[in-house]
Amino acid sequence: xxxxxxxxxxxxxxxxxxxxxxxxxxxxxxxxxxxxxxxxxxxxxxxxxxxxxxxxxxxxxxxxxxxxxxxxxxxxxxxxxxxxxxxxxxxxxxxxxxxxxxxxxxxxxxxxxxxxxxxxxxxxxxxxxxxxxxxxxxxxxxxxxxxxxxxxxxxxxxxxxxxxxxxxxxxxxxxxxxxxxxxxxxxxxxxxxxxxxxxxx
Amino acid sequence: xxxxxxxxxxxxxxxxxxxxxxxxxxxxxxxxxxxxxxxxxxxxxxxxxxxxxxxxxxxxxxxxxxxxxxxxxxxxxxxxxxxxxxxxxxxxxxxxxxxxxxxxxxxxxxxxxxxxxxxxxxxxxxxxxxxxxxxxxxxxxxxxxxxxxxxxxxxxxxxxxxxxxxxxxxxxxxxxxxxxxxxxxxxxxxx
Numbered sequence: 151x152x153x154x155x156x157x158x159x160x161x162x163x164x165x166x167x168x169x170x171x172x173x174x175x176x177x178x179x180x181x182x183x184x185x186x187x188x189x190x191x192x193x194x195x196x197x198x199x200x201x202x203x204x205x206x207x208x209x210x211x212x213x214x215x216x217x218x219x220x221x222x223x224x225x226x227x228x229x230x231x232x233x234x235x236x237x238x239x240x241x242x243x244x245x246x247x248x249x250x251x252x253x254x255x256x257x258x259x260x261x262x263x264x265x266x267x268x269x270x271x272x273x274x275x276x277x278x279x280x281x282x283x284x285x286x287x288x289x290x291x292x293x294x295x296x297x298x299x300x301x302x303x304x305x306x307x308x309x310x311x312x313x314x315x316x317x318x319x320x321x322x323x324x325x326x327x328x329x330x331x332x333x334x335x336x337x338x339x340x341x342x343x344x345x346x347x348x349x350x351x
Numbered sequence: 352x353x354x355x356x357x358x359x360x361x362x363x364x365x366x367x368x369x370x371x372x373x374x375x376x377x378x379x380x381x382x383x384x385x386x387x388x389x390x391x392x393x394x395x396x397x398x399x400x401x402x403x404x405x406x407x408x409x410x411x412x413x414x415x416x417x418x419x420x421x422x423x424x425x426x427x428x429x430x431x432x433x434x435x436x437x438x439x440x441x442x443x444x445x446x447x448x449x450x451x452x453x454x455x456x457x458x459x460x461x462x463x464x465x466x467x468x469x470x471x472x473x474x475x476x477x478x479x480x481x482x483x484x485x486x487x488x489x490x491x492x493x494x495x496x497x498x499x500x501x502x503x504x505x506x507x508x509x510x511x512x513x514x515x516x517x518x519x520x521x522x523x524x525x526x527x528x529x530x531x532x533x534x535x536x537x538x539x540x541x542x
Contacts, residue, residue, distance in 0.1 A: 206522075206523065207522070207523055208525070216437070276436065277436060280434060280436040280439065282435065300430075301443070302436070303436040303440035304440050304443060
């Protein structure tokens with residue numbers, strides 16, 4: 151281990167990255183911004199969703215909360231689409247960790263993308279099951295599909311809920327792994343996601 | 352002997368004409384000339400209408416003996432439709448109809464008090480969310496006669512009002528929405 155590496159172990163970040171696109175050693179700013187904006191929206195939507203279903207008829211948030219959830223959810227769908235396009239059209243930096251950790255990281259990252267996509271789609275199909283469009287903050291409307299099946303809202307609602315609970319489990323794993331990499335392994339994984347320059351361990 | 356035969360013949364004719372009018376009808380859910388609608392106050396400011404899309408039923412009605420009539424209807428509660436996906440999902444949930452547990456509702460008449468045109472009342476048992484309660488329908492005979500396709504039809508409209516709590520539905524929709532009105536519009540095809 152040379153002195154440089156030792157320094158990186160104890161202080162892995164040194165300055166900010168300056169590239170927008172991903173590179174093989176680091177995410178670019180666009181991916182980083184999409185990630186953190188998604189993080190805020192996903193945590194917010196999960197919390198809002200869990201809370202709003204406990205509201206009853208005479209709660210003042212009974213109608214505004216689902217409207218907010220749907221509006222933000224549809225905007226998040228656009229963000230997710232951009233993120234997936236960017237993810238697939240860019241290299242991804244090497245994943246830190248042992249071979250099995252890398253395998254689990256890859257599986258769980260794609261599972262997170264799949265769940266996010268599924269949650270967005272089931273949410274849309276639940277609300278539009280009887281032909282109503284989804285209004286996004288009253289700015290514009292996303293129309294319903296022309297066909298629906300019987301009790302579509304119920305089945306899509308079940309899937310929406312269970313996919314969301316599964317996602318919460320994966321997010322706990324994701325955050326736990328980020329903490330482990332940053333502070334136990336000290337490999338700068340979290341610093342890298344915050345736009346700091348990190349030398350590869 | 353001749354008179355006995357004659358009397359027998361007349362009785363036979365009378366009996367056959369009686370059985371021709373004491374007819375059984377199947378509610379026309381194939382051609383959907385029938386609807387089970389409901390309406391409930393929204394906050395006391397307006398009427399919200401909805402319907403059950405899937406149901407079957409039959410009735411019998413005899414103009415000469417209308418009180419001998421009967422009616423039974425079976426309703427698929429999962430088919431509730433108030434033209435709003437999220438509301439219908441909520442109505443199917445345990446807060447309201449619990450359709451997973453109680454997918455069927457039914458009405459069976461117990462006593463019929465109608466005149467020869469079909470106006471009057473029908474009492475019967477309504478089963479909803481697993482609770483059976485007596486209800487009385489206010490009935491109007493709308494009309495009867497041949498249809499243009501070789502059949503014979505008869506139609507009624509019936510209304511009644513339920514207290515939701517009587518059927519184990521106690522979700523708080525406010526003081527103006529404790530009751531719901533049922534409006535059954537049914538046409539039967541004589542069998």
